[in-house]
Amino acid sequence: MLELAVLALLSESPMHGYELRKRLNTVLGTFHRFSYGSLYPCLRKLAAESYVTADGPTAAGRLGGRSRVVYTLTAEGKERLAALLGEGGPSSWEDEMFGIRFAFFGKTDAAVRLRILEGRRGRLEERREKVRSALTRTRERFDSYTLELQRHGLESVEREVRWLTELIETERAQAPPTGVPPDMSAHTARPGATQPPAREDNGDGTPPTG
Incomplete structure (x- = not known):
């Protein structure tokens, strides 16, 4: 549950732990209150699995004079996120998990x-x-x-x-109609259909003679 939420938020932009915790509480506070005690072990696990990188402190990673490690989603992390978002089984229907899945429906x-x-x-x-x-x-x-x-x-x-x-x-x-590509117009001619010839005129709107 927390893994999905962290990866989904990091897919939007890199964040340091403090900022990530604020975003988690803002987005998911209605369903679950996260703490540093659960967040940082999750981040270490994701880094060990190469789903995120933990970059050392930089000027942009400092807050209130303290150094902040910035976490960034990797290509492997994007694949893992896609796999988690593709799951729609019974665990997604339960009270707490459904709220978190629904919060990221825009990515699903x-x-x-x-x-x-x-x-x-x-x-x-x-x-x-x-x-x-x-x-x-x-x-x-x-x-x-x-x-x-x-x-x-x-x-x-x-x-x-x-x-x-x-x-x-x-x-x-x-949902688009079954079997119809979403980018096809309803007025697109059927394959093999004969199109009527373009009308010609004399330049003044009158039909050509002869």
């Missing part, structure tokens, strides 16, 4: 985005049915506050299902 292939959205919706629909079933079975055993809390949870799930359905419909509407 359209087919993978749709697969993740549909998987996430299916997962929530299963959860919704379980909550409904639990409310029906245990309604008489809960006090009014506990019931209200469960209703609130159910409403949250239903709201996200509606939101996901809207996103899925938008993704499908934006």
Whole structure:
């Protein structure tokens, strides 16, 4: 999870650790709060695997008089990022991972985005049915506050299902027709079609004589 986020942010520009942590918290703070304790081990691991380079302190890498190591994505790191962004299996549908994948949907292939959205919706629909079933079975055993809390949870799930359905419909509407290259105009002539000859005139708009 953290590996994906770090590689995705470094694909935009090189950053030192302090700046990277700020960007992580800004982009992903809603879903997860990152700390230096988790970030720097991840950066060392990525550097050891040649996914990033760790450049020594420079004038541009100093902040508040302290030296900062600048991390840059390598060609291998770009390949690794592409592989991670191409994954759309069940792990991408879970609560925390889905939020992080969604934050980087702009870098994700359209087919993978749709697969993740549909998987996430299916997962929530299963959860919704379980909550409904639990409310029906245990309604008489809960006090009014506990019931209200469960209703609130159910409403949250239903709201996200509606939101996901809207996103899925938008993704499908934006997808190019199957088998048609996206750069082909709807008015492009079919192969082998005969084009009508260009009209000629006498230069004054009248048809030629003879």
